[in-house]
Amino acid sequence: MQLIKKLEEFKILDLMEKANKITLQEHGPHITLERAIFLSWWCDKGDCAFCYMSTQKSNIENPKTARRKVNAILAEAELCRRMGWNIEFLSGGYGSFSTSEIKSIAHKIYDITKKPVWLNIGITQDIEKYGEEIEGITGAVEMANPEKQKKVCPSKSIEEISNMLEIAGGLGFKKAITIILGLGETISDLKYLFEIIHDLKIDRIIFYSLNAHQNTPFENYPQPASLYYAGVVAATRIKFPKLEIICGTWVDNLANMGPLILSGANGLTKFPLFKMFGTAYGKRVEEEVYWSGRKLKGTFTDFDRLSQGFSEEKLEPYIKRYIDKCLKNKSINE
Numbered sequence: 001m002q003l004i005k006k007l008e009e010f011k012i013l014d015l016m017e018k019a020n021k022i023t024l025q026e027h028g029p030h031i032t033l034e035r036a037i038f039l040s041w042w043c044d045k046g047d048c049a050f051c052y053m054s055t056q057k058s059n060i061e062n063p064k065t066a067r068r069k070v071n072a073i074l075a076e077a078e079l080c081r082r083m084g085w086n087i088e089f090l091s092g093g094y095g096s097f098s099t100s101e102i103k104s105i106a107h108k109i110y111d112i113t114k115k116p117v118w119l120n121i122g123i124t125q126d127i128e129k130y131g132e133e134i135e136g137i138t139g140a141v142e143m144a145n146p147e148k149q150k151k152v153c154p155s156k157s158i159e160e161i162s163n164m165l166e167i168a169g170g171l172g173f174k175k176a177i178t179i180i181l182g183l184g185e186t187i188s189d190l191k192y193l194f195e196i197i198h199d200l201k202i203d204r205i206i207f208y209s210l211n212a213h214q215n216t217p218f219e220n221y222p223q224p225a226s227l228y229y230a231g232v233v234a235a236t237r238i239k240f241p242k243l244e245i246i247c248g249t250w251v252d253n254l255a256n257m258g259p260l261i262l263s264g265a266n267g268l269t270k271f272p273l274f275k276m277f278g279t280a281y282g283k284r285v286e287e288e289v290y291w292s293g294r295k296l297k298g299t300f301t302d303f304d305r306l307s308q309g310f311s312e313e314k315l316e317p318y319i320k321r322y323i324d325k326c327l328k329n330k331s332i333n334e
């Protein structure tokens, strides 16, 4: 395949240049900030080799106790609305909340943001129970090579995820997948990724780079090389011009963002929001977008926007707590 060959020959700049032109033509100049909102600190699988949850499962006896308070979740959604951030998806929750509870939370978020929300809640059989409050369903594939994926994520097969996404598509929902780079995939594994995107008619992909957690087999693994990450994103953009691409990078790697934007990212994610908002780190995100010649939707620095807007009284203590956290971290950083 031509694109894979170009990557193997290190023609990253060629790929980025082409990907950048396609992105501007198909998607325009705006870059979004994306925030995954967690419903609970529990996962009923809990055995993906890289994941923090795999180190926690034995500590949690009852998944219901790992639920977040619904008002805290809604307060976070309200703050996203105020800042102009997108909600990347509602994450986790399966096993802690019932389908009807997740639906009810999604509906309340829809009322707040006036936008349907994406779900990333594991492999669910209950998709037909969701409606207008849901934009689409995310399948957390993580690795596209099925043999490698089986070893890293033994309890969530690509086949099951694909079935779920096919059902979702049949019901009219959009479809997304997540992929983590740095888990031992190779450039030639891109062919599997391209097959998944093509065969399942994926609308959105979220790339993350490995963030190695203690007590997992990856704990001493670094993040993938920046130009490798950029090259994979650029090749994906060229192959799928209309695909929405979100890229995650960690606070210790913010300078990855400019190259990822030039490679085709539409949005950026994986920030510790309340730690970074209004600090020099938040400003650096805005600068990465600026130096890519793009326009940022929303803000990472404007405190006035955090306190603007009406919300239900019961959300106010949570909103205040989040804003206070931001103010505290801002003052530490000054």
Ligand code: SF4
Residues within 6 Å of the ligand: 043, 044, 045, 046, 047, 048, 051, 052, 053, 054, 140, 153, 156
């Ligand atoms: S399914 Fe998701 S949350 Fe659960 S262990 Fe795997 S990666 Fe972690």
